[in-house]
Amino acid sequence: MPAIHSTSAQVNKLFSIRNLYSQKFTSQKIQLLKTLYKQPVKNKTAIHLYADTLHFLLAYPDNKILYLQTARCLAQLESFIKSNKKIKESLYNSGITATSLCAAFSFEIAKWMRKEHPENIRLISFEAKEGQIQSVLSVLMPKVESEIFQDGNVSWRPWLQQSMKKGEDLLDRLIAVFDETDIRPEVKDELWNAIGINLEIDFPSATRLPHSMFTPYFHRSIIKKEAIKQQPVIKIVRINLNEKEAAQIIDCSRMVLLRQLREIDPVTFTAANLISYYRLDRGLSVALMSMRVERRHPIDSYYGYVVFKNGLPVAYAGSWIFFDSARIGLNVFPAYRGGESQYIFEQVLNLHRKVYKLKRFTVDPYQIGKENSDGIHSGAFWIYYHAGFRPLNNELKKIATKEAKKINMSAGYRTPVSILKKLANSRAELILQKNAVNFDATDISRAYAAILKIKYDHKRMLVEEFAFKKLTGLLRIKNYHEPTLQYILKNWSILLLCLADELEAKSRLKKELKKMFELKAFGAEEDYIVTMQQSNDLRLLLKKILKEFVP
Numbered sequence: 001m002p003a004i005h006s007t008s009a010q011v012n013k014l015f016s017i018r019n020l021y022s023q024k025f026t027s028q029k030i031q032l033l034k035t036l037y038k039q040p041v042k043n044k045t046a047i048h049l050y051a052d053t054l055h056f057l058l059a060y061p062d063n064k065i066l067y068l069q070t071a072r073c074l075a076q077l078e079s080f081i082k083s084n085k086k087i088k089e090s091l092y093n094s095g096i097t098a099t100s101l102c103a104a105f106s107f108e109i110a111k112w113m114r115k116e117h118p119e120n121i122r123l124i125s126f127e128a129k130e131g132q133i134q135s136v137l138s139v140l141m142p143k144v145e146s147e148i149f150q151d152g153n154v155s156w157r158p159w160l161q162q163s164m165k166k167g168e169d170l171l172d173r174l175i176a177v178f179d180e181t182d183i184r185p186e187v188k189d190e191l192w193n194a195i196g197i198n199l200e201i202d203f204p205s206a207t208r209l210p211h212s213m214f215t216p217y218f219h220r221s222i223i224k225k226e227a228i229k230q231q232p233v234i235k236i237v238r239i240n241l242n243e244k245e246a247a248q249i250i251d252c253s254r255m256v257l258l259r260q261l262r263e264i265d266p267v268t269f270t271a272a273n274l275i276s277y278y279r280l281d282r283g284l285s286v287a288l289m290s291m292r293v294e295r296r297h298p299i300d301s302y303y304g305y306v307v308f309k310n311g312l313p314v315a316y317a318g319s320w321i322f323f324d325s326a327r328i329g330l331n332v333f334p335a336y337r338g339g340e341s342q343y344i345f346e347q348v349l350n351l352h353r354k355v356y357k358l359k360r361f362t363v364d365p366y367q368i369g370k371e372n373s374d375g376i377h378s379g380a381f382w383i384y385y386h387a388g389f390r391p392l393n394n395e396l397k398k399i400a401t402k403e404a405k406k407i408n409m410s411a412g413y414r415t416p417v418s419i420l421k422k423l424a425n426s427r428a429e430l431i432l433q434k435n436a437v438n439f440d441a442t443d444i445s446r447a448y449a450a451i452l453k454i455k456y457d458h459k460r461m462l463v464e465e466f467a468f469k470k471l472t473g474l475l476r477i478k479n480y481h482e483p484t485l486q487y488i489l490k491n492w493s494i495l496l497l498c499l500a501d502e503l504e505a506k507s508r509l510k511k512e513l514k515k516m517f518e519l520k521a522f523g524a525e526e527d528y529i530v531t532m533q534q535s536n537d538l539r540l541l542l543k544k545i546l547k548e549f550v551p
Contacts, residue, residue: 007039008046015053019060019338021221026062033057033069040080044090051077051096052335059283059309060339063218078206095203095259102200103261107192108268109254110199111175116251120202123171127196130155136191140181171199184487185294207255209311210248216310217283225342225386234281236351246272249287253306256313260333264318266304269295274525276355280347282340283310288355290525294484298491300441301525307344309336315344317367319352321529323437323539325360326352329367330383337378345387349430356529359436362429363389369424379415381423382407384430393426437539439546444495450549451498467493474504475514485521492517498545509537 014032017025041050054074061067081088081098093101102124105113113121126133134156138146148154160173174197178188241249253267270289279285289304296302300322307315314336317329330348332341352358363384369375385404391397400423403415415423456463471493472480480486496503496513503509512535519528532538 007036007041008043010036010039011041011046011050011053015049018053018056019222021062021219026066029057029062030066030069033066033073037069037073037076040076042080042084042087044087047077047081047087047091047096048094055312055335056339059312059314059336060219060222061216061310062220064216067216067218074206082204095261097203097206100200100202101259101261102198104193104196104198105201105258106263106268107175107178107189109258109263110171110192110197111179112254113199113201114171114175120204121171122200123169123174124198124200127198128194133195136195137177140177140183140188140191171197184483201258203255203259207252207259207313209252209308211311213245213248214283214285214308214311219282223282223340223343234347234350236354237279239277239279239285241272241275241277243272246275246277249275249277249306250289252308252313253287253289253304253316256306256333257316264304264316265295266291266302266318267306267316270304278351278355280351282343284308284344284347286348286351288351293521296520296525297441298488298520299444301529303525305348307348309339309344312336314339315341315348317348320441321352321356321358322440323533324356324358325362325437325440326356326358327362327364327440327442328352329363330380332378342383342386345383349387353432356526357533359433360429360431360438361389362427362440364427364442365424368428369420372424376417376420376424379420381420382415384428388430389428390430391423391426391428396423396426399423439542443546443550444542447546447549448495451494451545454549455498456494464490464494467497470497470500475510475517477514477517482521485517488517488520495545496541498549499541502541502544506537506541509535509541512538 010032014029014036017028036050041047051074054070054077057066057070058074061070078098081091081096088099091099093099093103095101104127110121128136134149137156137160138149148159149156157170160170160177164170164173178192181188183191250267250270250272257263257267266289269291271292274290274292276288277285278288285308287306287308289306290296291302297320300320303319303321305317305319306313313333315330315332317331319329320327328349330341330345332339332344349361352361366372367375368381368384372380375381381400385400391400399419403419403423406413407415452458452460452463468480468486468490471477471489477485477489480489492513512531516528516531516535516538519525519531
């Protein structure tokens with residue numbers, strides 16, 4: 001290998017061969033790693049690329065020697081950043097280990113971080129003005145306590161400070177105020193967001209699973225998209241987790257998203273007993289996460305998943321399951337692009353299909369790139385296309401077919417951004433079995449809006465209360481005052497009672513609905529899915545409603 005003198009050039013070279021495999025490239029990678037270990041990378045831009053490349057090499061190592069050398073280099077890089085104040089400050093908001101970032105995160109994440117990592121989170125500033133903060137706190141606090149805010153008696157900050165316990169700070173007191181209120185969780189979330197609390201978070205240690213939870217896999221090659229169909233069917237093994245292991249998965253999943261300034265509800269609102277963990281081939285494992293009952297969607301079942309490779313979180317997304325169909329997505333973290341993204345997505349689909357008995361998948365426009373620049377620049381459309389997804393819009397389906405031919409015929413051809421943006425204007429679907437349900441919660445949403453307009457002239461509150469009472473009577477639900485159950489019933493009632501005569505005549509359907517709603521409010525989300533899939537009467541009723549109101 002020709003001599004490369006600057007560390008930046010060495011990092012660039014290492015990055016360029018990170019996903020190439022042969023004895024020649026393995027030797028080059030190891031030599032570059034040894035050289036960089038002796039000459040620490042000090043340039044800010046090079047550090048970014050170096051950190052990403054090291055993480056890629058840990059996820060896709062050629063052999064044990066390279067794996068261990070990569071781990072040493074990463075430890076050295078993190079130690080260097082910790083000891084160099086100037087470098088550390090220049091990497092602010094990068095998400096790299098040993099640095100910090102500042103952003104506004106959800107109430108749940110702030111509360112969790114303060115409990116699990118109290119030394120690594122602090123309040124920095126507020127985006128809202130003083131008057132707005134005081135107004136929000138007046139809504140949250142008991143009237144008898146917040147009355148003092150009236151007529152300029154005292155402002156909110158000194159009032160909260162005087163009520164702090166020993167060892168608490170303003171962040172602790174704000175979390176307590178929000179935590180103690182009994183308003184609906186999603187309203188609480190919006191009020192927290194309205195204040196705009198900017199939090200600084202430190203990342204003193206790496207984000208990965210403990211070594212006890214994985215065995216490193218070494219690669220002879222990367223599976224390209226053309227070779228996926230020739231791969232044997234992989235074995236899926238569910239791993240029984242203890243509470244500590246489940247908590248480690250949650251910690252790892254949340255922290256990697258925070259590093260990317262991201263959150264998704266199923267990761268934010270999950271719990272240790274709601275994690276299922278599966279080990280696959282090639283160092284892959286997947287954690288599926290459902291949400292706590294008070295956070296569940298009333299119609300479909302919203303799950304999150306995080307993909308780990310050699311213990312590193314490499315991808316994540318959500319799935320919205322409805323009968324035997326699911327909306328799904330895939331987000332590969334930037335450091336791991338250029339690896340086996342297509343193969344990973346195929347395994348994610350296969351896992352969901354087997355675990356939840358699914359026959360159809362769809363992907364929403366945002367996942368493909370609509371109003372999502374990252375989806376456009378990463379060419380996300382082709383991940384879905386190569387997995388078998390096709391646009392629902394016929395015109396866009398033809399455009400995709402033409403583009404696929406160009407890609408196959410012209411080496412190095414890349415679809416123009418303008419065409420990728422056009423392709424992102426349609427949902428896409430993958431049909432595994434023709435008898436799959438061909439609608440989802442987004443279609444139900446359209447039907448709900450149409451029913452309100454056509455049948456009830458948008459008299460939402462009046463109709464909802466009437467429908468709610470009638471539905472609870474029809475289903476003989478006695479504990480309908482339970483907040484979570486009431487929330488679910490109110491979301492279903494107008495929809496189901498637009499064909500009230502049919503519902504009243506079907507005693508089996510009424511029993512199935514009662515069971516479904518109780519499972520959604522108090523039971524396991526997986527059991528809700530199974531019960532829904534077994535209800536052919538509900539499927540037929542919803543199809544009839546959609547046919548009538550969403551032609």
